[in-house]
Amino acid sequence: xxxxxxxxxxxxxxxxxxxxxxxxxxxRSNIEASFEQLKKDWDSDAGRQFFARFENDLxxxxxxxxxxxxxxxxxxxxxxxxxxxxxxxxxAVSDVQx
Numbered sequence: 001x002x003x004x005x006x007x008x009x010x011x012x013x014x015x016x017x018x019x020x021x022x023x024x025x026x027x028r029s030n031i032e033a034s035f036e037q038l039k040k041d042w043d044s045d046a047g048r049q050f051f052a053r054f055e056n057d058l059x060x061x062x063x064x065x066x067x068x069x070x071x072x073x074x075x076x077x078x079x080x081x082x083x084x085x086x087x088x089x090x091x092a093v094s095d096v097q098x
Contacts, residue, residue, distance in 0.1 A: 005087075007080050007083075010076050010079065010083075011080065013076050014074075014077045017072050017073035018073045020069050021069040028062040028066070031058070031059070032059060035054060
């Protein structure tokens with residue numbers, strides 16, 4: 001029984017996650033720039049509380065999601081390479097036995 005993996009699927013998933021990571025980083029930068037302007041215009045206690053929460057919640061969460069996507073992309077690439085190594089080794093062993 002042959003067991004195969006779709007290395008193209010691994011590569012596509014890894015690339016898609018890398019792209020999403022970049023999108024999140026760009027989104028985070030754009031939001032941060034927009035809120036910098038808003039900070040200048042909204043100088044009050046309520047504004048400071050809002051921005052403290054914004055920086056602690058939204059920006060950190062976007063950064064964490066980007067890190068997760070980057071980690072998943074790296075792991076998918078590594079897994080694909082390891083599977084290929086295992087299958088090549090298995091093929092080499094089966095060729096020797098026959």
